[in-house]
Amino acid sequence: MITIDSNQVLIERFDRLEEVQTSKIIVHDQTGKFIIEGSSLRVKLFCKDEILILGKIDSVRLIRNEANR
Amino acid sequence: MKRIGKSMDIWQIKMPLLSFYRKVQAQNLEIRDVQFEEGWITFGTSPFNKREILRIFPKAELLQRKGIIGHIFIQLTDVKKIILLIFASGVWFFLSQCVFEVEYYGDKDLLKRKIEETLIENVHQIPFSKHELSIEEAEKILKEKYQDELSWLEVVEVGSKYQVYFVAKEVVETPQLKSDPLIATKDGMVVYFDVENGQKMVNVNQIVYKGDVLVNNILVDSSGNEKPLYVKGKVYGYTWYTIESMINESECKNIHDALVYLRLLFDCRNQISKEISDGERIESEKVLQFIHEEGKIKIKIHYTLYEDLTRP
Numbered sequence: 511m512i513t514i515d516s517n518q519v520l521i522e523r524f525d526r527l528e529e530v531q532t533s534k535i536i537v538h539d540q541t542g543k544f545i546i547e548g549s550s551l552r553v554k555l556f557c558k559d560e561i562l563i564l565g566k567i568d569s570v571r572l573i574r575n576e577a578n579r
Numbered sequence: 580m581k582r583i584g585k586s587m588d589i590w591q592i593k594m595p596l597l598s599f600y601r602k603v604q605a606q607n608l609e610i611r612d613v614q615f616e617e618g619w620i621t622f623g624t625s626p627f628n629k630r631e632i633l634r635i636f637p638k639a640e641l642l643q644r645k646g647i648i649g650h651i652f653i654q655l656t657d658v659k660k661i662i663l664l665i666f667a668s669g670v671w672f673f674l675s676q677c678v679f680e681v682e683y684y685g686d687k688d689l690l691k692r693k694i695e696e697t698l699i700e701n702v703h704q705i706p707f708s709k710h711e712l713s714i715e716e717a718e719k720i721l722k723e724k725y726q727d728e729l730s731w732l733e734v735v736e737v738g739s740k741y742q743v744y745f746v747a748k749e750v751v752e753t754p755q756l757k758s759d760p761l762i763a764t765k766d767g768m769v770v771y772f773d774v775e776n777g778q779k780m781v782n783v784n785q786i787v788y789k790g791d792v793l794v795n796n797i798l799v800d801s802s803g804n805e806k807p808l809y810v811k812g813k814v815y816g817y818t819w820y821t822i823e824s825m826i827n828e829s830e831c832k833n834i835h836d837a838l839v840y841l842r843l844l845f846d847c848r849n850q851i852s853k854e855i856s857d858g859e860r861i862e863s864e865k866v867l868q869f870i871h872e873e874g875k876i877k878i879k880i881h882y883t884l885y886e887d888l889t890r891p
Binding site for chain 1 (some may be wrong): 610
């Protein structure tokens with residue numbers, strides 16, 4: 511589940527992080543992968559199944575897994 | 580999600596960022612404010628996770644502790660401070676078990692003193708331990724001992740103080756009216772009537788003698804019929820006494836006459852004071868004589884008293 515606000519994104523029940531940069535963060539969950547792009551991105555909170563990302567968010571894209579298409 | 584409070588440990592470690600996240604996720608840790616700069620990862624965790632962080636990331640370095648809990652943890656790392664804290668707690672606990680002062684709030688000073696004495700009898704001295712005498716015990720003892728004199732009592736504990744609040748029992752005496760007439764028990768001159776019931780038989784400024792009826796218990800009406808009356812009151816008047824005192828000259832050879840005079844004067848006053856009770860007074864005192872006679876020093880004083888002429 512993903513919650514998007516003007517300057518933050520909360521992803522619950524995620525599986526793993528694929529990439530973490532200040533301009534791009536890629537998070538995988540059962541649906542597929544979320545690509546969060548923007549600037550000054552940083553991880554505010556991180557635990558087993560939740561991640562809260564803060565920063566200037568330009569786009570959030572979901573790329574579904576093959577199985578979910 | 581568990582949220583980390585304001586208290587937070589700030590850690591630093593050098594390792595690949597993704598490996599770090601994987602480990603954190605695998606170990607079910609909660610971290611916040613993650614920063615990555617030149618290979619160094621800085622992150623925050625709860626102060627309670629210190630051991631876990633060191634177990635998972637042995638190379639991690641604790642940079643800072645923030646918040647009250649962090650501050651307490653810092654203080655508790657010093658053995659001396661722990662010992663002092665335990666000692667201070669012990670002293671505080673010991674002192675908090677003692678009573679250093681007892682205050683009394685009540686409407687009768689005499690009863691207040693009695694209550695104070697009783698409490699001190701039970702604790703021997705102040706300060707005392709609360710276990711030696713609790714407020715419940717104090718209340719029980721005082722209520723039992725002064726059940727006839729107390730209308731209400733409460734003992735309150737305020738810090739290291741006991742406060743005793745009480746209200747004394749009010750006893751209302753119902754006056755018993757008598758019908759005996761007021762008769763003069765001594766010679767004198769009437770000055771003032773303090774009479775509630777009865778028929779006045781004499782007037783102010785009148786000389787009366789022992790045995791005279793001053794206030795009668797019978798009222799004669801216009802038809803000549805006698806009606807019985809209750810009699811209650813006092814009749815004040817002037818009475819006269821001559822008091823003498825003497826001392827052997829041999830007893831006061833080296834004492835000046837003025838001092839002998841004073842000594843005899845006080846002796847006379849002591850004698851006359853036995854004639855006086857509440858509401859009465861010495862109206863005047865006149866020294867009639869102060870002489871050396873037959874080896875003795877004598878004084879003779881005339882007193883005018885203002886007293887109840889009916890007092891036995």
